[in-house]
Amino acid sequence: MAASDPAAHLRDQDIGTELAARTQDVIRPPLVVTAKIKSALRIVALDEAAASLGLEPGQPLADARAMAPALDAVDEDAAADAALLAAIADWAERYTPLVALDAGGLMLDVTGCAHLFGGEDALVADLEARLADQGFAARAAIASTPGAAAAAARFTTRRSVAADATPALLAPLPLAALRLEVETVSALDRVGLKRIGQVMTAPRAPLAARFGNGLLRRLDQALGSLEEPIGPRRPVAALIAERRFAEPIARAEDIAASILSLAASLAASLEARGEGARGYELALFRVDGAVRRIAVGASRPIRAPDLVLDLFREKFAGLAEEIDAGFGFDMVRLSVPVSAADAPAQVDLAGDATGESDLGRLIDRIGARLGAERVSRIAAGDSHVPERAEMRGGGAGTATTPWRDSTGDGTIDRPLRLFARPEPVEAMAAVPDGPPLRFRWRRALYQIVRAEGPERIAPEWWRDGEELSRDYFRVEDPAGHRFWLYREGLYGRETSAPRWYLHGVFG
Amino acid sequence: MRDSVFMAREGFARLARRIAEIEGRPAFAEADTLSADALPAGPPAHPAPARHLLSPRRGGAVLPLGVEALDRRLGGGLRRNALHEIRASETRDVSAASGFATALLARLSACDDRPILIIVEEEAAREGGRPYGPGIGQFGLDPGRLIVVATRRAQESLWVFEEGLRCTGLTAVLCEIRGRPRALDLTASRRLALRARENGVMGLLLRQAGGAEPGAAATRWRVAPRPAATTDDFTEGIGRPVWQLDLERNRGGPSGRIDLEWDHGTLRFTVAPGDAAAIPVPDAALSRDRPDLASAPRPIMAYQRTG
Structure with missing residues (x-):
C-alpha cells in the first residue's frame, strides 16, 4: 500500500x-x-x-x-x-x-x-x-x-491521520499498537523499550538480531516504508455500479427499476470494453445493516439491461424464501464479477436472426430459476461402459463433442432410456452364459420370447471400484416390451451366483 | 354464370379457411371431410415461402408421418404449431411412448436444425429411466441437438414447457409428466396449446401412466408396444420397434388406430406387417373431434402398406 x-x-x-x-x-x-x-x-x-x-x-x-x-x-x-x-x-x-x-x-x-x-x-x-x-x-x-x-x-481518539503526521502519532504509543506478538512486546518491555518512538530511533540491526524480523516489518508497515496488503473477504468485481437512496426503497418495482438503471450504466462500461457479463451480483443493503446478495449467471456474455432484469426476476421467483425488505433498502449495488469478450450476434442472409439469442435467453432464465446445473447437453463419453458412454455437460450454451453418425444401418443395441441405477431383477437363465428365460422386475413376471446377446462389457480395470464383467442381453416379451438386462460376473470365473440387473428399456 | 359459381365457391373456400384459421385447424382437413371421398386423397402441397430457401432449415407447417392414410386423417401430418399428447397408460409402456416421441422428433429434426428441449421430471426419470444419449442417437435423433432440463416438480416442468414453447430458437419441446399432477389441468393445457400456436414451436407432452383426460392437445396418442415384426434379419437386432398407436383424439379429423414400425435408418414409419389385415377404426363421423370412446373394435377399412 x-x-x-x-x-x-x-x-x-x-x-x-x-x-x-x-x-x-x-x-x-x-x-x-x-x-x-x-x-x-x-x-x-x-x-x-x-x-x-x-x-x-x-x-x-x-x-x-x-x-x-x-x-x-x-x-x-x-x-x-x-x-x-x-x-x-x-x-x-x-x-x-x-x-x-x-x-x-x-x-x-x-x-x-x-x-x-x-x-x-x-x-x-x-x-x-x-x-x-x-x-x-x-x-x-x-x-x-x-x-x-x-x-x-x-x-488514540484521532479520527484521521495525515500521511506526514504518522511518525508523530505513533511515537508516543505503546508497542502493542504495532500489532506485535504478545511475547515480543513483553521481551521488548524487559529491555526497557515501551514506546514505538524508542524503537523508531534505535539502531535496526541489533533489534532485528534480537527480536526477529517481525518487529521491524510491522514498524515499516505502520510508517509506510513497506507495503502491507490487506486481504479482502471477497474478490473485487470487475465493474460495479451502485445507487444510494435518501429514502429507503422496499417495493419490488422500485428494486426492478434500480436494477434496470444500474444495468444500463454497467452496459455502457461493458460496451466500451467490448465485453459482456457472464454473471451479475446484486447486493441489497438494508437500513438496519443486513445485506442480501443475489447472483445470476449467463450462458453467454450479456449486457442488455432488460435481459439482466429478466434473469433477476426469474431468480426472485425461484428463491425459496422471500426477500425481506424490512424497513427498506438504502443502497443497491450491481456488480459484474466475471466478464468476457462479446461477439456480435450472428444474423443469416435473409436478415432473420437464427433465434440463438432467444435460446440463450431461455437457457439463462431456466438456469436462474431452477439452478444452472439442471440444464445440460448430452455429450458422448469416451467409454464403452454404458453409464459413462454419455456425459451430461453443464452449460447448455457450449458446443458438445460430435456424436458418431447417428443414422445408418446400425443395429439398435443401446436402450432409449437408461436407469440411473441398474435395477436388480430375479432372472432364470441357463448356466453358464445362456440368455435369460424369464425375469421378475418390479413384482411383475416377464416371459422372454426373443433374446439377443450376450454383449460382454469388461470392467475398466484402471478405475478404482470396478468390479465384474457384464453380459448384456436385449430381450423382448410377448407383448413387445424390450429390455436391456445384464448378468454381473462371469459364471465360475468371477462369481458362483451371478446377479441380474435391468439397465434400460428400448423404445 | 359459370364465373359467378366459381367465385362463390372461391369465397366459400376462403371463409372456410378463415374459420379454420380462427379455430386453429388446418383448412384442408375441413375440405377433406366436406367433400367426403369425392376429392382425391392426399394432403395438398404446402409451398414453402421463398425466404425458407435462404434462412436455416425450418421445414413446413406440418410434420408428415409418411404414412398416407394416417397423414390424410391428420390433415397432412402433425401440426407444428400445436400441442400433441402422447401417453402410456402403464409405466412399462413408457419406453414405447418415448420411442414414438423420439421417432417424431427424429423426423422433425431432419427438416429443422434448431435444438430440441427435453424436460424430464426427477420422478419420471426414476420410474421410467432417463433419456440415454447413445440410444437416442441410434434411434435417429442426434443427441447433440438436445437440451435436457431436469425438474423437481410438475409445476417446474410446466413452467419450463411454456417458456420453451415461446422460444423461437427451438424446434420442439418434449415434456415428460408422470401421473396426473393437479397443476396440469385444462387451463394449463390450453395455455400450452396457445403458446405452441403463437410461436410455431411443436409441443409434445409425454404422459407416463396418464389417463385419457380432457386437454387442449391437437392430437392425443396412446402408445403400447407390439412384438417386433422383422426379426430374421440379424442386423436388425431384436427387430425394429413397432407400436400400437391409438389416435384417441384428433381435432382436425377422425380418430383411429394403427400399428406402425419405425425404420431408424431411413427415419420412416411404415405400417407394421402384421397389421395390414384389419385395422379397427371407429366411425369417422362419430368420433370427429371427440375422444375415441368406442371400445369395441369394428373393422371398417384397411390401410395399404406404403413403406
Whole structure:
C-alpha cells in the first residue's frame, strides 16, 4: 500500500459484550464475557460498567467476582462473534468493496472513496454514527497505512491521520499498537523499550538480531516504508455500479427499476470494453445493516439491461424464501464479477436472426430459476461402459463433442432410456452364459420370447471400484416390451451366483 | 354464370379457411371431410415461402408421418404449431411412448436444425429411466441437438414447457409428466396449446401412466408396444420397434388406430406387417373431434402398406 493510500480501521469495541447484551432479555450491568483460558475462566470482553469497576480483560472470573459480586457473566460464543463481525463487514461494503477482517476489527481500503462521503472525517463520522444507530459502540480511524490506522483506532481518539503526521502519532504509543506478538512486546518491555518512538530511533540491526524480523516489518508497515496488503473477504468485481437512496426503497418495482438503471450504466462500461457479463451480483443493503446478495449467471456474455432484469426476476421467483425488505433498502449495488469478450450476434442472409439469442435467453432464465446445473447437453463419453458412454455437460450454451453418425444401418443395441441405477431383477437363465428365460422386475413376471446377446462389457480395470464383467442381453416379451438386462460376473470365473440387473428399456 | 359459381365457391373456400384459421385447424382437413371421398386423397402441397430457401432449415407447417392414410386423417401430418399428447397408460409402456416421441422428433429434426428441449421430471426419470444419449442417437435423433432440463416438480416442468414453447430458437419441446399432477389441468393445457400456436414451436407432452383426460392437445396418442415384426434379419437386432398407436383424439379429423414400425435408418414409419389385415377404426363421423370412446373394435377399412 502506497503511503498516500488511506486505510480506515474500524474497531468494534468488545463485540462479544455487544452480542451478549443484545441477546440477553434483561440486561443487568456490569456484564462480562468469559472463556476458559489457561485452565481458568477469564474475562475476554466487558462492558463500560464493568470497566468502571476496575475489571479488565484477562482477569480470572473468580477475582472479578470478588471485586464485584453482582457481576453478570456469560460464556463466549466465538462462532456467533465471528458471524456478527462478518455481518458488519458485509454492511461495511457500502463504503468500499475492499473489506478485510483484522484481529477482532475490520480494515477498509477506502482509497479513492472518501470524496464520495464528503472527505475522510465525514466518512468516519458517518460510519460511527450508523454503527451507533445499530447499537454498536465502535471506534474508527483513517490513516495512510493499515498499521497506523489500527494503532489510531485502538490507542488514540484521532479520527484521521495525515500521511506526514504518522511518525508523530505513533511515537508516543505503546508497542502493542504495532500489532506485535504478545511475547515480543513483553521481551521488548524487559529491555526497557515501551514506546514505538524508542524503537523508531534505535539502531535496526541489533533489534532485528534480537527480536526477529517481525518487529521491524510491522514498524515499516505502520510508517509506510513497506507495503502491507490487506486481504479482502471477497474478490473485487470487475465493474460495479451502485445507487444510494435518501429514502429507503422496499417495493419490488422500485428494486426492478434500480436494477434496470444500474444495468444500463454497467452496459455502457461493458460496451466500451467490448465485453459482456457472464454473471451479475446484486447486493441489497438494508437500513438496519443486513445485506442480501443475489447472483445470476449467463450462458453467454450479456449486457442488455432488460435481459439482466429478466434473469433477476426469474431468480426472485425461484428463491425459496422471500426477500425481506424490512424497513427498506438504502443502497443497491450491481456488480459484474466475471466478464468476457462479446461477439456480435450472428444474423443469416435473409436478415432473420437464427433465434440463438432467444435460446440463450431461455437457457439463462431456466438456469436462474431452477439452478444452472439442471440444464445440460448430452455429450458422448469416451467409454464403452454404458453409464459413462454419455456425459451430461453443464452449460447448455457450449458446443458438445460430435456424436458418431447417428443414422445408418446400425443395429439398435443401446436402450432409449437408461436407469440411473441398474435395477436388480430375479432372472432364470441357463448356466453358464445362456440368455435369460424369464425375469421378475418390479413384482411383475416377464416371459422372454426373443433374446439377443450376450454383449460382454469388461470392467475398466484402471478405475478404482470396478468390479465384474457384464453380459448384456436385449430381450423382448410377448407383448413387445424390450429390455436391456445384464448378468454381473462371469459364471465360475468371477462369481458362483451371478446377479441380474435391468439397465434400460428400448423404445 | 359459370364465373359467378366459381367465385362463390372461391369465397366459400376462403371463409372456410378463415374459420379454420380462427379455430386453429388446418383448412384442408375441413375440405377433406366436406367433400367426403369425392376429392382425391392426399394432403395438398404446402409451398414453402421463398425466404425458407435462404434462412436455416425450418421445414413446413406440418410434420408428415409418411404414412398416407394416417397423414390424410391428420390433415397432412402433425401440426407444428400445436400441442400433441402422447401417453402410456402403464409405466412399462413408457419406453414405447418415448420411442414414438423420439421417432417424431427424429423426423422433425431432419427438416429443422434448431435444438430440441427435453424436460424430464426427477420422478419420471426414476420410474421410467432417463433419456440415454447413445440410444437416442441410434434411434435417429442426434443427441447433440438436445437440451435436457431436469425438474423437481410438475409445476417446474410446466413452467419450463411454456417458456420453451415461446422460444423461437427451438424446434420442439418434449415434456415428460408422470401421473396426473393437479397443476396440469385444462387451463394449463390450453395455455400450452396457445403458446405452441403463437410461436410455431411443436409441443409434445409425454404422459407416463396418464389417463385419457380432457386437454387442449391437437392430437392425443396412446402408445403400447407390439412384438417386433422383422426379426430374421440379424442386423436388425431384436427387430425394429413397432407400436400400437391409438389416435384417441384428433381435432382436425377422425380418430383411429394403427400399428406402425419405425425404420431408424431411413427415419420412416411404415405400417407394421402384421397389421395390414384389419385395422379397427371407429366411425369417422362419430368420433370427429371427440375422444375415441368406442371400445369395441369394428373393422371398417384397411390401410395399404406404403413403406
